[in-house]
Amino acid sequence: MLVLVTTTAAAQPRPLRVLYLSQSVGFVHETVRRPADGLASSELALQAMAHDSGAFTVELTQDARDITPARLADVDVLLFSTTGALPIDRPTWDAIVSWIESGRGGFVGVHSAADTALAFEGGQEFYTAFLGGRFDGHPWTQGTAIGLSTLEPRHPLVSMWPEHTGYAEEIYQYAGFDPARVRVLQTLDMRVGPLRRPYPVPVTWVRQSGAGRLFYTNLGHTPSTWDDPRFRAQIVAAIRWTGHRLDAPTAPNPDVQDRAAITALSAAQGLDEPTPPSDLSEIASRIRALQALHPEKHDGDATAWDAALDQLSDSAP
Template identity: 25%
Template sequence: MSQLNRRDVLKFAGLFAGGALLSPLADRLAQAADGPKKRILFFTKSSGFQHSAITRPADAPTKLAFAEQYLTDIGAKHGFEVVCSKDGTMFTPENIAKFDAFAFYTTGDLTKDSDKYASVPKKGPDGKALKDDKGKAIVEKGALLWKEPGMGDAGKAAFLEAIKQGKGFMAFHSATDTFHSAKHQKGELIRDVDDKGQDAFDPYIQMIGGEFIVHGAQQKSLLKAVDPKFPGAKAYDNADFSEEWYSLKNFAPDLHVILVQDPAKMTGPMYQRKPFPETWARMHGKGRVFYTSMGHREDVWQRPEFEGLVVGAMQWITGQIEVDVTPNIKQVTPDADAKQFAAGK
């Protein structure tokens, strides 16, 4: 790595270690900077709603989407090789072995194909575009833009086993709206922060540590950094900004909560609840897992605080830095129970 990049790594380490430049954290990062690059597969397949941040241009379907380009660029800046894909067939034991960690911005059942097609206006016999009763143009499926093959049951199992055996995992926003538990599909709620009944959760939900319920209108919400020592987290303490905030449930009982969502001033029945985890880390067997519900809009990704948090997570999940992730969910969000409101079904 060039001397300039090495200085950048040292500077970053000093910033988030909160101490001198030549701290133990900085030493470890400097050593990592001179070693082989860690490889991360950024998987952005959408079997449900596709967010604009991961939507590739219709006229250039091989061009990376906004979030894909972002993670590729900051990865390169900090010594990572990021490979972006929407192809679930990547998840074979042979391909999985080529990566040190995985990043997900996904929705739905990733075992299924979800090819993306252009939307074209539907026209009537007179050749004019048809509109619905609200005056919105009616569209139909057009040409194939790009293929999104599913990973299949075998791919899912191989991926989850790889995390358990020590591969890293980080996830953004709708990654908790992925592989829902069976009871969620039936509109039922399962109690949060509960050591019992974990087997009822989809194994992916068990791994990521929480599950999406619903979201309301985009609005400001207050975050609290309950672990300001996690790289990048301190910048979010008492942060108050607009985002598409998720209401979440089915938290793993061993979560290490980093940022807490304080919904006290939020509007919408789904937010009428006590503070609950928003960003967290946990161990899944030997694997390191990180999740943040942030990332709906492109401008959220452009916040300098977001880069600090994301880079810190990349370094932790790949073993470049050590962070204390002792479970704390029952201490910092003891009332994070989705059953306290009725609108989450």
């Protein structure tokens, strides 16, 4: 007797649905500027990532008013590369946050997504708290040689990068940043490049938002970054992770960030990195406070800056 045995392949999940917003209210980055007869370089790059990975499809818009509560029902991941006060009202923003926190959607922010606000009263504060930080200047201007440190080389959202590498990018520093709320995966390496500041500068982080997930990276200022296979792999991984197709740790890592603060201070000052002190958290907090004291923020007055550095030199191991 013949027995017919049939097998069926496991159903493949449908591609994630990404809505890419690249609206500029104010400064327009080269990566989002559309030529008269085509798409912006970042839009073309995302289309290529979608095609090559098969992990997602992408819709493109440069008008935040296209994001409505009804539209979110057909979206899995929002991706922002934006600037300025976006025309999103409070009810729509509340719907976006609810959509994410319920686990129905995820958020990916690229570069100037941190130089973004919302066009309603208190919108800047709401958005900063959501993202985890806001633009506070970019001492590392376009094309500056930098060092990039990957703090967790095996983490799926940064494993495509070496633990330490040189790069050329525009790098932001942030206000409203709370290490206790995010897991930082990449930072500036202050041992590399012509501009070395004695405080930590996060580059890539993730956080959990209710049942939803948020990814942000400072990278993505230039078309060359969008063409970099490592960056493309990172964005695909971020989309998969925020869309719940990839698992990765999200718990905040303030202890790791505190050690990175000590490393930044030591590297910028040309000192050997010390053994982490017993009061690491307190010293790291004082190191982070240096950013707001830098002379460029006080019309060149270095009095507070010099005093704080002297105190840290006296107290650091």
